[in-house]
Amino acid sequence: MNHLISMRDIKAGDIEQMLLLAEKIESGKVKPDISDKVCALLFYEPSTRTIFSFDTAIKRMNGKSIIMAGVESSSVKKGETFADTISTVSQYSDLIVIRSTVEGAARYASEVSEHPIVNAGDGSNQHPSQTLLDLYSIKKTQGTLENLSIALVGDLRFGRTIHSLVYGLSHFSPTFYLVAPSHLRLPSYIRHDPALKSVNFIDSPNLAEIIPNLDIMYVTRVQKERFVDAEEYEKVKNSYQITRQLIEENNPKQSLKILHPLPRVNEITTDVDETKYAYYFQQARNGLFIRQAIISKLLGAAK
Amino acid sequence: MNHLISMRDIKAGDIEQMLLLAEKIESGKVKPDISDKVCALLFYEPSTRTIFSFDTAIKRMNGKSIIMAGVESSSVKKGETFADTISTVSQYSDLIVIRSTVEGAARYASEVSEHPIVNAGDGSNQHPSQTLLDLYSIKKTQGTLENLSIALVGDLRFGRTIHSLVYGLSHFSPTFYLVAPSHLRLPSYIRHDPALKSVNFIDSPNLAEIIPNLDIMYVTRVQKERFVDAEEYEKVKNSYQITRQLIEENNPKQSLKILHPLPRVNEITTDVDETKYAYYFQQARNGLFIRQAIISKLLGAAK
Amino acid sequence: MNHLISMRDIKAGDIEQMLLLAEKIESGKVKPDISDKVCALLFYEPSTRTIFSFDTAIKRMNGKSIIMAGVESSSVKKGETFADTISTVSQYSDLIVIRSTVEGAARYASEVSEHPIVNAGDGSNQHPSQTLLDLYSIKKTQGTLENLSIALVGDLRFGRTIHSLVYGLSHFSPTFYLVAPSHLRLPSYIRHDPALKSVNFIDSPNLAEIIPNLDIMYVTRVQKERFVDAEEYEKVKNSYQITRQLIEENNPKQSLKILHPLPRVNEITTDVDETKYAYYFQQARNGLFIRQAIISKLLGAAK
Numbered sequence: 001m002n003h004l005i006s007m008r009d010i011k012a013g014d015i016e017q018m019l020l021l022a023e024k025i026e027s028g029k030v031k032p033d034i035s036d037k038v039c040a041l042l043f044y045e046p047s048t049r050t051i052f053s054f055d056t057a058i059k060r061m062n063g064k065s066i067i068m069a070g071v072e073s074s075s076v077k078k079g080e081t082f083a084d085t086i087s088t089v090s091q092y093s094d095l096i097v098i099r100s101t102v103e104g105a106a107r108y109a110s111e112v113s114e115h116p117i118v119n120a121g122d123g124s125n126q127h128p129s130q131t132l133l134d135l136y137s138i139k140k141t142q143g144t145l146e147n148l149s150i151a152l153v154g155d156l157r158f159g160r161t162i163h164s165l166v167y168g169l170s171h172f173s174p175t176f177y178l179v180a181p182s183h184l185r186l187p188s189y190i191r192h193d194p195a196l197k198s199v200n201f202i203d204s205p206n207l208a209e210i211i212p213n214l215d216i217m218y219v220t221r222v223q224k225e226r227f228v229d230a231e232e233y234e235k236v237k238n239s240y241q242i243t244r245q246l247i248e249e250n251n252p253k254q255s256l257k258i259l260h261p262l263p264r265v266n267e268i269t270t271d272v273d274e275t276k277y278a279y280y281f282q283q284a285r286n287g288l289f290i291r292q293a294i295i296s297k298l299l300g301a302a303k
Numbered sequence: 304m305n306h307l308i309s310m311r312d313i314k315a316g317d318i319e320q321m322l323l324l325a326e327k328i329e330s331g332k333v334k335p336d337i338s339d340k341v342c343a344l345l346f347y348e349p350s351t352r353t354i355f356s357f358d359t360a361i362k363r364m365n366g367k368s369i370i371m372a373g374v375e376s377s378s379v380k381k382g383e384t385f386a387d388t389i390s391t392v393s394q395y396s397d398l399i400v401i402r403s404t405v406e407g408a409a410r411y412a413s414e415v416s417e418h419p420i421v422n423a424g425d426g427s428n429q430h431p432s433q434t435l436l437d438l439y440s441i442k443k444t445q446g447t448l449e450n451l452s453i454a455l456v457g458d459l460r461f462g463r464t465i466h467s468l469v470y471g472l473s474h475f476s477p478t479f480y481l482v483a484p485s486h487l488r489l490p491s492y493i494r495h496d497p498a499l500k501s502v503n504f505i506d507s508p509n510l511a512e513i514i515p516n517l518d519i520m521y522v523t524r525v526q527k528e529r530f531v532d533a534e535e536y537e538k539v540k541n542s543y544q545i546t547r548q549l550i551e552e553n554n555p556k557q558s559l560k561i562l563h564p565l566p567r568v569n570e571i572t573t574d575v576d577e578t579k580y581a582y583y584f585q586q587a588r589n590g591l592f593i594r595q596a597i598i599s600k601l602l603g604a605a606k
Numbered sequence: 607m608n609h610l611i612s613m614r615d616i617k618a619g620d621i622e623q624m625l626l627l628a629e630k631i632e633s634g635k636v637k638p639d640i641s642d643k644v645c646a647l648l649f650y651e652p653s654t655r656t657i658f659s660f661d662t663a664i665k666r667m668n669g670k671s672i673i674m675a676g677v678e679s680s681s682v683k684k685g686e687t688f689a690d691t692i693s694t695v696s697q698y699s700d701l702i703v704i705r706s707t708v709e710g711a712a713r714y715a716s717e718v719s720e721h722p723i724v725n726a727g728d729g730s731n732q733h734p735s736q737t738l739l740d741l742y743s744i745k746k747t748q749g750t751l752e753n754l755s756i757a758l759v760g761d762l763r764f765g766r767t768i769h770s771l772v773y774g775l776s777h778f779s780p781t782f783y784l785v786a787p788s789h790l791r792l793p794s795y796i797r798h799d800p801a802l803k804s805v806n807f808i809d810s811p812n813l814a815e816i817i818p819n820l821d822i823m824y825v826t827r828v829q830k831e832r833f834v835d836a837e838e839y840e841k842v843k844n845s846y847q848i849t850r851q852l853i854e855e856n857n858p859k860q861s862l863k864i865l866h867p868l869p870r871v872n873e874i875t876t877d878v879d880e881t882k883y884a885y886y887f888q889q890a891r892n893g894l895f896i897r898q899a900i901i902s903k904l905l906g907a908a909k
Contacts, residue, residue, distance in 0.1 A: 038662050046376030049391065052369050056341050056395040059367040064665040066658050069376055073652030073675055078827070080869035083876075088655065088868060091891035092662040221381075262391060263383035270386075285394035349679030352694065355672050359644050359698040362670035372679055524684075565694060566686035573689075588697035 003110040003117045004294055006126045007164045008195070012171035015145075019136050021302055022286075022293040030303070032296030034063035039295065040093035041067045042085075043120070044076075044100045049262065050120055053284070054097050054129075057291035061301070066093060086112045095299055098122075116298035124158045130261055131164035133290040134218070137283045138169075141257045142215050145172040149213045153179040154220035154240055154267060156186040161261045162220060163190060166199070175200040177210050181236040184226060207240075211250035217242065217277075219260045219267055237266075244271040252277065259283050306413040306420045307597055309429045310467045311498070315474035318448075322439050324605055325589075325596040333606070335599030337366035342598065343396035344370045345388075346423070347379075347403045352565065353423055356587070357400050357432075360594035364604070369396060389415045398602055401425075419601035427461045433564055434467035436593040437521070440586045441472075444560045445518050448475040452516045456482045457523035457543055457570060459489040464564045465523060466493060469502070478503040480513050484539040487529060510543075514553035520545070520561045520580075522570055540569075547574040555580065562586050609716040609723040610900055612732045613770045614801070618777035621751075625742050627908055628892075628899040636909070638902030640669035645901065646699035647673045648691075649726070650682075650706045655868065656726055659890070660703050660735075663897035667907070672699060692718045701905055704728075722904035730764045736867055737770035739896040740824070743889045744775075747863045748821050751778040755819045759785040760826035760846055760873060762792040767867045768826060769796060772805070781806040783816050787842040790832060813846075817856035823848070823864045823883075825873055843872075850877040858883065865889050 001014060024030035039058050041051055046069040058065050068074055075085055082105065089096055090113040098106050099120040106119030106126075121127040139145055150169070156162050156178060166176065166186075178186055178201060185191075191201060202210075211217075222240055227233040242258065260268060260280040272278050296302040304317060327333035342361050344354055349372040361368050371377055378388055385408065392399055393416040401409050402423040409422030409429075424430040442448055453472070459465050459481060469479065469489070481489050481504060488494075494504060505513075514520075525543055530536040545561065563571060563583040575581050599605040607620060630636035645664050647657055652675040664671050674680055681691060688711065695702055696719045704712050705726040712725030712732075727733040745751055756775070762768050762784060772782065772792070784792050784807060791797075797807060808816075817823075828846055833839035848864065866874060866886040878884050902908035 038665055040658070043376075048371045048377040051376075052343070052371075052392065052395050055369050056367075059341055059369070064662075066661050066665070068654045068658070073649075073657075074654040075869035078869050079871040084868070084870060087887050088890050089658065091887055092658050092894060262387070263378035263381050264387060265382040281390050281394055284391050288395060346679075351674045351680040354679075355646070355674075355695065355698050358672050359670075362644055362672070565690070566681035566684050567690060568685040584693050584697055587694050591698060 001297065003106075004128050004298065005106050005110055005117065005119045007128050007131050007167040010128070010168070015132070015135060015168065015171070018132055018290070018293050018297065019139050021297060022136050022289040025292045025296075026289040032061045032292060032301045032303075034058070034061045034296060034299055034301045037094040037299055037301070038064045038066060038092065039095045039097060040089045041065055042089060042096060042098045043067070043069045044071055044098075044105075045121070046070045047099065047121075050099065053287045054120065054291055057288050057295060060288065061292055061296060063295070082108065083112045090114050095295060118294060118298065121160060124160050124163075126164050127160045128164055129287070129291055129294055130161045131168040132294065133283065133287040134161070134165050134259060134261075135168050136290050137257070137259060137279060137286050138216055140286065141279060142255065145169065147173050148215040149175045149177070150216040150218060151177040151179055151207065151210060151214050152186070152218050153207070153242070154222050155184045155226060156180040156220075157184040158226060159220045162186070162218070165218065166190060166196065170196050170199050173198055173200075175202065177202045177205050177214070179205065179207050179240065181222065181240065184222065208246060208250050211247065211252050211256075214256055215253065217256065217258045219258060221263075221265055221267055240267060242268045242272060244269065244275060247272065247275065247277055304600065306409075307431050307601065308409050308413055308420065308422045310431050310434050310470040313431070313471070318435070318438060318471065318474065321435055321593070321596050321600065322442050324600060325435075325439050325592040326443075328595045328599075329592040335364045335595060335604045335606075337361070337364045337599060337602055337604045340397040340602055340604070341367045341369060341395065342398045342400060343392045344368055345392060345399060345401045346370070346372045347374055347401075347408075348424070349373045350402065350424075353402065356590045357423065357594055360591050360598060363591065364595055364599060366598070385411065386415045393417050398598060421597060421601065424463065427463050427466075429467050430463045431467055432590070432594055432597055433464045434471040435597065436586065436590040437464070437468050437562060437564070438471050439593050440560070440562060440582060440589050441519055443589065444582060445558065448472065450476050451518040452478045452480070453519040453521060454480040454482055454510065454513060454517050455489070455521050456510070456545070457525050458487045458529060459483040460487040461529060462523045465489070465521070468521065469493060469499065473499050473502050476501055476503075478505065480505045480508050480517070482508065482510050482543065484525065484543065487525065511549060511553050514550065514555050514559075517559055518556065520559065522561060522563045524566075524568055524570055543570060545571045545575060547572065547578060550575065550578065550580055607903065610734050610904065611712050611716055611723065611725045613734050613737050613773040616734070616774070621738070621741060621774065621777070624738055624896070624899050624903065625745050627903060628742050628895040631898045631902075632895040638667045638898060638907045638909075640664070640667045640902060640905055640907045643700040643905055643907070644670045644672060644698065645701045645703060646695045647671055648695060648702060648704045649673070649675045650677055650704070650711075651727070652676045653705065653727075656705065659893045660726065660897055663894050663901060666894065667898055667902060669901070688714065689718045696720050701901060724900060724904065727766060730766050730769075732770050733766045734770055735893070735897055735900055736767045737774040738900065739889065739893040740767070740771050740865060740867075741774050742896050743863070743865060743885060743892050744822055746892065747885060748861065751775065753779050754821040755781045755783070756822040756824060757783040757785055757813065757816060757820050758792070758824050759813070759848070760828050761790045761832060762786040762826075763790040764832060765826045768792070768824070771824065772796060772802065776802050776805050779804055779806075781808065783808045783811050783820070785811065785813050785846065787828065787846065790828065814852060814856050817853065817858050817862075820862055821859065823862065825864060825866045827869070827871055827873055846873060848874045848878060850875065850881060853878065853881065853883055
């Protein structure tokens, strides 16, 4: 592994190895040191939360970060090509974390850069470090990745974390319950991708009825701006809201965990937070260990 | 002390202890090390100066900072609640410094966060680290905090540093001379707060006449935008301007020091800078030692 | 040397000493350590690339940076004078790197600050660290700075890197071929500066014809916004474009190197990148060693 671009590149063995490394970092058995490394965070599309997570992971390993958040003061404004920016930043730093609005940006960067590239989100395409932390959270709470039942709730069409997760879990015979408004369904090219033949998809089940089956409920935001018709939005938004009552009245497994990539708006009500099913804040914390694992692995610093 | 939210929470003994720690840090007798800590600076209302002061304090103790300046790229824009932001950032960091335009924001954050919160300003309410550095500057230059005569000059109504300072000094029997334009006077709820019964307030004295009495002259900006009537502003602005002539012609104590929380506009003329009374730049420097004291104390790193 | 403000201040001996130090830093013979220093980067005119280069240089020596990029959240907005800002920042930091749109800003800062100032660009005036890295790149590739033939191509009127370079090389008997659109020629006050009497200027040669003579071709952007007349721009822009064909068909020296301060737009076509003449990305990398040399020298940390 020279770069982390897409979950589609990563084999089951690599995933397991990465989760194992994160586990060792979390427990303190492995303490990567990257004190002689400089990592560039190039966020063409700024996101404080994701920057914080990568920046903290780097600093917890004594590494250094240089950060661009937004393109206002960058050479992009002066007409520089993306390839030239990557070539230049690659002169300064030992690894580049890149977020872009353009699909394929990270892949292209990996062809230009002399140093490892980590994709921190390219348009609605991929966000593999998020998926690895999701997988880490699933493994940690369920003890395994194999044969799990997972509801995907919310925006399954544009949510890159959903797409990455489907590919990431595809090696482990999952059952996905797809719970989404009609025009935010999982894209057909994913739903019918031959690479996903060992995945069991169950379309549009009644959410309350499937709760007893679930190991994981993975919830995402249904963004108002995805709807052409504001009325349509008002109609559907509450059908996909997770409440404490919905969970507790429908006989969940004791081990059920609710995940969310955050930020949440109102798709999970706050009364869920204090239940044992809520796991989204710990999930965010798990991001630190996974990102330490990714970066130290790519820099050859994980011993 | 688990958090630093308001001067009203802090007892005289705690203040003295904090100033003593700052003194030991300044002299090099105590060298706190927080190299394994990450501090988040969440500045909803950005301020380069205050960020620099906290960031430098953290880095001089080998700590690490992650910084949000402004909300443009934050989850706030996506509709996340303040409580969720704090819960998430609290997963990444060991301490959170927060500045907000909303009164009570830091207090609320302290109820949500698992880690210490430092209030770096909440609206026109409190700014306790500024007050502690003011008290440190007073102690350092006067040898004591007890029984001092202090003129408060400028905007006493909206200036949170003024409000915090009044509470901070209230334990030490001060006399405050209140020198302000008529509609920028100290709010009545502070002026008559029973908690301030040992404070001696003297209203609207002639500034020139009281100069011989003063140990400290604390000056703040009179902001044009506080005036509904531009003519009114023009009329009063010079009445509250401190010049070298004003000081020197009015028989000041040799130990008089002029403080200002900075930035200054024209309320102290630059010819004062080279006099021995000017202390505002050293005061800014004192902020480093106080902020090191606060942070290392809250992180349990001050030995 | 207490500050780095302008190439006009720097003697030949100082230049050579600085390049030697950069060389030792690059080879690892000298490893400056500034782990107890805080450097402020004050970029009134933000530039991600230049911030990255200084920030990386600082961090590769284990130093700490505090960064202001743009004045939006600064005290400038509240009416603070530049002198007060420098006085205050000088309380927090051990060295200040400053970029401003105002000519002379860095010089003025050096008169106010207690600590070393590094000019990272003041308007269209000077950008000495860029020039030192250019000189380092020239020395590294040509083995000497003496008696070289250098084409200056593009905007010679507003390009501060061009102006600084002319002064920097003036100690070493260079020949400059000046290749520029008619109204972007080298200013007369530089062209005829008595201080440059040992410099050989050759005006407006045919670029193809002089290629065999060149040791260095230094190319800069011709910015559209410098032209009042858009048609005029369209007419000239291609006359100053460097292509692989132009170079290879005109019998260049094997040791010719093409430099560019970056970012490039289209004044060097990308097919040049893979030739042995292209040196602009390595040139950017050389900036790290020069900036380490400058900062460690000014901080007295280069042993």
